[in-house]
Amino acid sequence: xxxxxxxxxxxxxxxxxxxxxxxxxxxxxxxxxxxxxGQTSDYTNDAAGLALHYPQGWLMKPAEGLAFQAxxxxxxxxxxxxxxxxxxxxAGNSMTATLATALNNLSINRAQGQxxxxxxxxxxxAPVNAQPAMEATYAFVAASNDLFSQRMxxxxxxxxxxxxxxxxxxxxxxxxxxxxFAAAEQDFRRxxxxxxxx
Numbered sequence: 022x023x024x025x026x027x028x029x030x031x032x033x034x035x036x037x038x039x040x041x042x043x044x045x046x047x048x049x050x051x052x053x054x055x056x057x058x059g060q061t062s063d064y065t066n067d068a069a070g071l072a073l074h075y076p077q078g079w080l081m082k083p084a085e086g087l088a089f090q091a092x093x094x095x096x097x098x099x100x101x102x103x104x105x106x107x108x109x110x111x112a113g114n115s116m117t118a119t120l121a122t123a124l125n126n127l128s129i130n131r132a133q134g135q136x137x138x139x140x141x142x143x144x145x146x147a148p149v150n151a152q153p154a155m156e157a158t159y160a161f162v163a164a165s166n167d168l169f170s171q172r173m174x175x176x177x178x179x180x181x182x183x184x185x186x187x188x189x190x191x192x193x194x195x196x197x198x199x200x201x202f203a204a205a206e207q208d209f210r211r212x213x214x215x216x217x218x219x
Contacts, residue, residue: 061215064089069107070186072217076208079103088191093205097198099163099175101205103212104194112188117145120155120183123190127181128157135161136174149184149213157181160199178202180209186218 061074064081069088079091088107092100108126110119121143132138138161146156157180164174176199183192193216195202195209 069105069191070219071105071191072219073105073212074215075103075212096201098172099177099198101197101201102195103209104196105216106192106194107186107189108192109188110185110190116153116185117155120153120185120190123183123192124155124157124181127192128159131159131161136164137162146182149182150218152184152218155183180206182213184218191218
């Protein structure tokens, strides 16, 4: 009887050892993925007074009028985009009203260049690095300029966050397809709070 129980006990210990090794491998794999997703690349724009930390693997895409722009190359037909630009602001006015004016001006410019542009909300946001902030949400339709393109137009959602920095407003923008917006917003807000304003 004793001899027949010993192999069963060994089998059970072996089973538990395999399960334990599998759980450990899964935990390590999750940790590696989380670490990789949290890695960033750095970019400094001395003229705009910005030190930025954007997701690693994204591509810098300089554009006129922007202090910074990077796109996610793996985001499908419409590339998820982070943008930063600055606008001069008047001293002496209420900061909330000043930032709201900056976002309204940006919205008017976007409406002239985007199809079916709609501004949804303009609200006071949570402070960013102890600075007041205003947020604007909007949407538009992005279609290819190529008349022979077989791609469907994409509904793009946008979020702007305006923060004061001396005599200018720094405006952070997120542009993402409707399907990717919710996931991208978390990374975007981390990007905004990690930015060093100089």
